[in-house]
Amino acid sequence: MKRLQPIWESIKRFWRNKHITKILMLIVLTFLLLTILFFAFLAATANVESLQEGLKQSTIIYDKDGEVASKLATNRSEGIIIEELPDYVGNAVIAIEDERFYKHNGFDIKGMARAFFKNLFAGRITGGGSTITQQLAKNALLSPEQTYKRKIEELFLAVEIEKYYTKDEILQMYLNQVYFGSGAWGIEQASNKYFNKSAKELTISESALLAGLLKSPSSLDPYKNYDGAMERRNVVLGKMKEHSMITESEYKEAISEKIQLEEGKGRFVERKYPYYVDAVLDEAINKYGLTQEEIFTRGYRIYTEMDQNIQAGLEQVYEQDYLFPRGKNGVLVQSGSVLIDPDSGGVRGLVGGRGEHVFRGFNRATHLKAQPGSTLKPLAVYTPALEEGYNANSMLKDEPMSFGKYKPENASKKFSGEVPMYKAIEDSLNVPAVWLLDQIGLDKGIDSLKRFGIPLEKEDEYLGIALGGMHKGISPLQLAEAYTVFPNEGKKKDAHLITKIVGPTGNIIAERKKETVKVTTKSVANQMTSMLLNVVESGTGQATKINGVQLAGKTGSTQLPYKDINGTKDQWFVGYTPNLVGAVWVGYDKTDREHYLSSSSSETVVPLFKAIMENTLPYIEPAEFSTKSMNEKLTQQDKQEEIEKTIKEGTDKIKQELPKWKEKLSEGKTELEQFGEFLKEKWNTLLNQ
Numbered sequence: 001m002k003r004l005q006p007i008w009e010s011i012k013r014f015w016r017n018k019h020i021t022k023i024l025m026l027i028v029l030t031f032l033l034l035t036i037l038f039f040a041f042l043a044a045t046a047n048v049e050s051l052q053e054g055l056k057q058s059t060i061i062y063d064k065d066g067e068v069a070s071k072l073a074t075n076r077s078e079g080i081i082i083e084e085l086p087d088y089v090g091n092a093v094i095a096i097e098d099e100r101f102y103k104h105n106g107f108d109i110k111g112m113a114r115a116f117f118k119n120l121f122a123g124r125i126t127g128g129g130s131t132i133t134q135q136l137a138k139n140a141l142l143s144p145e146q147t148y149k150r151k152i153e154e155l156f157l158a159v160e161i162e163k164y165y166t167k168d169e170i171l172q173m174y175l176n177q178v179y180f181g182s183g184a185w186g187i188e189q190a191s192n193k194y195f196n197k198s199a200k201e202l203t204i205s206e207s208a209l210l211a212g213l214l215k216s217p218s219s220l221d222p223y224k225n226y227d228g229a230m231e232r233r234n235v236v237l238g239k240m241k242e243h244s245m246i247t248e249s250e251y252k253e254a255i256s257e258k259i260q261l262e263e264g265k266g267r268f269v270e271r272k273y274p275y276y277v278d279a280v281l282d283e284a285i286n287k288y289g290l291t292q293e294e295i296f297t298r299g300y301r302i303y304t305e306m307d308q309n310i311q312a313g314l315e316q317v318y319e320q321d322y323l324f325p326r327g328k329n330g331v332l333v334q335s336g337s338v339l340i341d342p343d344s345g346g347v348r349g350l351v352g353g354r355g356e357h358v359f360r361g362f363n364r365a366t367h368l369k370a371q372p373g374s375t376l377k378p379l380a381v382y383t384p385a386l387e388e389g390y391n392a393n394s395m396l397k398d399e400p401m402s403f404g405k406y407k408p409e410n411a412s413k414k415f416s417g418e419v420p421m422y423k424a425i426e427d428s429l430n431v432p433a434v435w436l437l438d439q440i441g442l443d444k445g446i447d448s449l450k451r452f453g454i455p456l457e458k459e460d461e462y463l464g465i466a467l468g469g470m471h472k473g474i475s476p477l478q479l480a481e482a483y484t485v486f487p488n489e490g491k492k493k494d495a496h497l498i499t500k501i502v503g504p505t506g507n508i509i510a511e512r513k514k515e516t517v518k519v520t521t522k523s524v525a526n527q528m529t530s531m532l533l534n535v536v537e538s539g540t541g542q543a544t545k546i547n548g549v550q551l552a553g554k555t556g557s558t559q560l561p562y563k564d565i566n567g568t569k570d571q572w573f574v575g576y577t578p579n580l581v582g583a584v585w586v587g588y589d590k591t592d593r594e595h596y597l598s599s600s601s602s603e604t605v606v607p608l609f610k611a612i613m614e615n616t617l618p619y620i621e622p623a624e625f626s627t628k629s630m631n632e633k634l635t636q637q638d639k640q641e642e643i644e645k646t647i648k649e650g651t652d653k654i655k656q657e658l659p660k661w662k663e664k665l666s667e668g669k670t671e672l673e674q675f676g677e678f679l680k681e682k683w684n685t686l687l688n689q
Contacts, residue, residue, distance in 0.1 A: 058071040058072055058299065059071070059072040059295050059296060059298065059299060059300040059301070059302060060072075060299075060300075060301050060302070061271075061273075061277055061280060061302050061304060061306075062301065062302065062303045062304060063304060063306040063307065063308050064304065064305050064306060064307055064346065064348075064499075066303070067308065069272065069273060069276075069304070069306050069308055069311075070271045070272040070273050070276075070277050071271065071272075072271055072277070072295065072296055079175070079176035079186040079187065079188040079189070079199075080172070080175065080176060080186075080187055080188050080199050080200070081172065082168045082169075082171055082172040082175070083168075084200055085175075085187075085199060085200060086200070086202070086207075087245075088204045088207055088240070088245065088246060089175075089187065089199060089202055089207045090171050090175065091240060091243075091245040091246075092204075092207040092208045092210070092211035092236055092240060092245075093132075093171075093174070093175065093178075093211045093214070094132070094171070094245075095211070095236060095239035095240045095242075095243055095245055096211050096212065096214070096215075096235070096236045096239055097132060097135075097211070097214060098131045098132040099239065099243055100131075101131065101132055101167065101171070102167055104131060105159060105162050106131065106133045106134070106158035106159040106160075106161060106162040131158060132170060132171065132174045133158040133161050133162055133170055134157075134158040135174065135178075136158075136161060136170060136173055136174055136177070137157040137158050137161055175187045176188070177297075178214060179214075179217055179292070179293050179296070179297075180193070180194075180210055180213050180214065180217055181213050181217030181218060181220070181221050182194075182217075182221060182223065182359070183359035183360065185296065187199045187210065190210050190213070191206075191210065192264035193263060193264055194206075194209075194210070194222060194223075194261055194262075194263070195260075195261070195262055195264075196262040196263060196264040197262075197264075203254070203257065204237070204240075204246060204250055204253075204254040205233065205237070205254040205255070205257035205259060206259065208233045208234075208236040208237045208240065208254065209222065209229055209230070209232075209233040209236075209259055211236045212229065212232030212233045212235065212236045213229065213232070215232065220232055222259070222261055223261065223263075226261075230259065233259070234255055237251055237254050237255050238251075273306070273308075273311050273312075273315070274357045274359075275350055275351050275352040275353065275357065275363055275365065276304075276306055276311055276347075276349070276350045276351075276497070278352070278359070278360050278361075278363055279347070279350055279352070279363060279365065279366050279497055280302060280304055280497050280498060281295060281360060282360070282363070282366065283496070283497050283498050284302065284498060284501060284510075287498075288498070288501060288509070288510035289510075290501070290509070290510075292360075298503065298504060299504040300501055300502065300503060300504070300509065301501070301502040302498060302500075302501050302502075303498070303499045303500050303501070303502070304347075304497050304498055304499065305341070305344065305346025305347050305348060305496065305497055305498075305499060306347070306348065306349070306497070307348040307349060307619060309618075309619040310339055310348045310349040310616050310619050310620075311348070311349040311350070313349070313612075313615035313616055313619070314337065314339065314349040314350070314351050314612060314615065314616070315351060316615060317608070317611050317612050317615055318335070318337075318351050318354055320611070323607070323608050323611055324354065324586070324604075324608070325586075325597060325598075325599060325604055327588075327595075328594055328595055329594060329595070331588065331595055332354050332355050333354075333586060333587070333588060333597070334353055334354055334364055334586070334587060334588060334589050335351075335353070335354060335364065335584065335585060335586045335587075335608070336351065336352050336353060336363070336364025336365040336366075336368055336475070336476050336584075336585050337349075337350070337351050337365060337476055337582065337583065337584040337585070337612060338350050338365050338366075338476045338477045338480045338495075338582065338583050339480070339580060339581070339582045339612075339616060340480045340481065340484055340495055340580070340581045340582075341579065341580065341581075342484035342487045342488040342493070342576065342579065342580070342581050343488060343493070343579065344493055345481070345484065345492075345493030345494050345495050345496055345515075346495075346496065346497075346499075347477070347495060347496065347497045348580070349616070350365045350366070350477075350497075351365060352364045352365040352366065352367070362589075364475075364476070364585065365475065365476050365477055366475055366476075366477045367475065368473075368474075368475045368476065368585060369472045369473040369474065369475065370473040370474070370475075370558070370570045370585060370587065371468050371469060371470050371473045371558045371569075371570060372468040372470070372473065372474055372479055372556050372570075372572055373467065373468040373555075373556030373557045373558045373570065373571075373572055374428045374430075374433075374467060374468060374554065374555060374556040374557070375468060375479060375554045375555070375556035375572045375573075375574050375583075376449075376454070376465065376466070376467070376468035376470075376556070377425065377428070377433050377466060377467070377468070377554070378425070378486075378528055378531075378532065378554060379448060379449055379452045379454060379482055380437065380445040380446075380448060380449050380465050380466055380468075381433050381436050381437045381440075381445055381466045382421065382425060382433075382436075382528060382531070383448050383452075383520055383524060383528060384440055384444040384445055384447070384448040385421070385436050385439075385440050386520075386524045386527050386528065387444075387448075387520060387521070387524055388440050388444065390421060390436075390440075391421070391527070392420065392421050392422040392527060392530060392531055392630055393420050393421065393422070394420065394421050395418045395419070395420055395421075396418060396419055396420070396421055396424050396432035396435060396436055397417075397418055397431070397432060397435045398410075398415050398416045398417060398418055398419045398424070398429060398431055398432045398435075399415045399417055399418075399431070400415060400431075401431065401435065403434065403438055403463050406434075406462070406463055406464060408430045408431050408433075408434045408463075408464075408466075408467065409430060409431065410429050410430050410431055411428070411430065415431065419432055421436075421531070422530070422531045422534055422630040424436075425531045425532070425534070425535060425539070425554075426531070426534045426535055426538060426539035426540070426630075427539055427540065428535075428539070428540045428554075428555060430466075430467055433466045433467065434463050434464075434466045434467065436466075437463055437465075437466040438463060442461065442462070442463060442465075445465060445466065446460075446461055446465070448520075449465070451517070451519045451520070452482040452485060452492070452519055453478065453481055453482055453492060453517075454474060454478065454482055455472075455474065455478070456470075457470070457471040457472060459471040468556060468558065475585075476583040476584060476585050477495055477583070478495075479572070479574050479583040480495065480574060480581050480582060480583035481494070481495035483574050483576055483581050483583065484576075484581050485519045485520065485525060486525045486528050486529050486532070486552070486576065487525075487529065487552075487576050487577070487578050487579070487581065487625070488525075489522040489525055489526075490518060490519055490520040490521050490522050490524060490525040491516055491517065491518050491519065492516070492517045492518075492519050493514070493515070493516055494514075494515040494517075496512055498510070498512060499511070499512050500512065526625075526626060526627040527627075529552050529625055529627055530627050530628065530629055530630050530633065531630055532552035532553055532554055533550065533551075533552045533625070533628070533629030533630070533631075534629050534630045534631055535552070535553055535554055535555070536551045536552060536553050536575070537629055537631050538631060540555040540601070540602060540606075541553045541554070541555050541573065541575070541602075541606055542602070542606075543602050543603075543606040543607045543610060544573065544575060544606050544607070544609050544610040544613065545610075546610065546613060546614065546617070549577065549613070549617065550577060550578070550624055550625055551575055551576070551577055551613065552575060552576055552577075552625075553573060553574060553575025553576065553609070554573070554574055554575070555571075555572065555573055555601045555602070555605070555606060556570075556571070556572035556573070556574070556601070557569075557570065557571045557572065557597075557600075557601045558570040560591070560596055562593055565593065565596065566598070567596040567597055567598045568596065568597045568600075568601070569587060569591045569596060569597070570585060570586075570587040570597075571585070571586045571587060571597055571601040571604055571605040572584065572585055572586075572601070572605060573601065573605045573606050573608075573609040575609055575613070577613075577617075577620070577623065578623035578624060578625050579620055579621060579623050580616065580620050582609065582612060582613065582616075584605055584608060584609050584612065585605075586604055586605045586608065
């Protein structure tokens with residue numbers, strides 16, 4: 001240490017003599033000054049007068065051709081006028097969101113300090129500390145990124161906003177644009193959504209409940225978490241009393257009030273193609289990490305795979321009630337359907353239900369989990385069997401049999417002894433399918449399903465999977481995605497709606513990464529298509545047949561849990577042309593002894609699929625499979641056999657007649673020789689004369 005002492009003293013002298021501390025302080029202060037000037041310049045040049053317009057901006061959904069398909073509009077800048085509301089409505093929001101709202105100039109030092117230390121301990125930006133004015137700046141003028149740079153911009157912009165607008169104007173804009181959950185943007189929509197009344201009629205207790213939802217609109221939704229919403233309401237009421245916004249007696253009356261929810265009928269989110277757009281929102285949120293609030297407040301451009309002609313045609317079909325079974329006791333028979341381009345995996349059209357649509361409600365095209373019935377046979381049994389060396393003409397056992405405790409039966413209760421594979425598929429026979437899966441091995445079937453992208457539970461690993469017996473089930477989207485393998489030469493593209501999401505400044509927020517999985521060989525895919533073409537031509541799917549169109553497909557249905565009732569629980573049809581795959585489900589949301597499908601799939605879901613395809617075909621390019629149906633192949637085979645038979649009969653006849661021809665030739669030769677001798681004698685006689 002003594003040796004280092006002189007060096008240390010030299011460093012200190014140099015530091016003092018060169019005024020390093022002052023220089024460093026000057027550099028830091030200069031940097032801070034420049035930073036402040038930079039953000040002040042940004043704020044000063046920002047067009048805060050356009051705040052109202054910023055709140056009107058819509059996220060736009062584009063179709064596959066880059067044309068506008070739908071706009072996510074919530075009318076967030078319109079609604080109530082602050083002077084028309086009771087004071088306690090705005091005060092409830094101020095009390096819980098920004099208690100010093102009327103005292104600060106756009107930012108709250110105390111709130112910022114509290115949020116800073118919270119973020120510091122968390123090691124990241126967790127939010128908090130923003131005033132109502134800052135939240136307006138963020139929602140209307142800034143990007144959604146959670147960074148310190150964005151927070152500083154937000155602060156300076158808030159100051160500029162406070163210079164241009166009054167406090168009441170700012171509060172009014174905030175109340176009209178903030179999200180209260182369940183698709184309700186703004187206090188007026190929220191009041192209608194939860195209480196079926198105008199915000200002008202809200203009580204103190206109801207106002208406090210709505211203000212409390214702002215912290216977490218989803219988890220505090222009173223329709224789903226009433227107790228949590230009421231606890232948060234009590235916190236808001238406590239804050240209001242603390243800041244003398246309500247009296248002691250008003251507090252006691254409000255906190256004892258029993259909130260009665262009554263949903264209004266207002267449409268809170270305006271958009272075209274609601275089920276498709278809902279699915280886009282789900283994908284943006286679940287796959288790309290956006291929030292619903294960001295999507296509705298940032299003015300994104302979301303590019304999708306939608307074909308508006310196909311989507312509109314699909315929706316038109318679902319408006320035709322005669323295509324669906326009549327519901328019982330006023331309950332609609334429901335349905336969900338999906339149309340996918342097999343080459344890209346892009347979802348061209350999607351409808352998730354019938355009747356009144358609920359914003360981001362249950363989408364039967366994507367959220368449904370139902371047993372797929374016999375539509376699973378080609379995936380779980382016949383594809384792996386073809387891979388193991390079986391072919392369309394392979395004979396399969398079709399007789400009563402048991403597999404341990406499991407005893408499958410054909411729907412007709414009849415048996416043929418044995419049938420060729422193509423016939424078992426064409427007539428959707430159950431016993432041959434289970435027998436074949438047992439022959440090739442259950443593990444082969446399970447592996448095949450996983451390659452097709454079918455989600456499985458441990459309970460699904462039994463021979464009943466051959467007939468679509470699943471613990472949870474699948475959606476039309478998952479089934480359609482799996483069937484894209486057959487027209488796509490054995491390859492599966494991931495089904496998707498979104499191709500990219502572009503931010504308000506033109507930066508790409510998210511972009512789809514292409515995924516292709518080789519599921520089986522082109523030869524196996526073609527063999528499956530040959531057999532599935534037969535299903536439409538002469539099998540259980542005949543009611544989907546359209547003249548001049550090559551359509552392959554498979555029917556499916558699931559049994560009722562009631563042995564004394566003849567009917568089905570779920571009905572499916574999945575079909576495809578060379579460039580479009582569609583899957584349709586029909587059934588009740590809740591099946592019981594009163595609500596089930598009494599008619600067969602050939603009378604219900606099959607003609608429905610035909611109507612969908614008839615509306616869709618004008619908008620897809622005509623194409624043909626590289627293979628023929630088994631019927632055509634068998635017809636050609638019969639013709640070939642007939643030709644070969646004729647040739648063989650002709651050959652045999654020639655062989656039979658050949659000895660006679662030889663004898664006649666021999667006799668003719670003798671006669672010719674005799675005639676030659678005769679001529680020779682005559683010639684010699686003439687010469688001698």
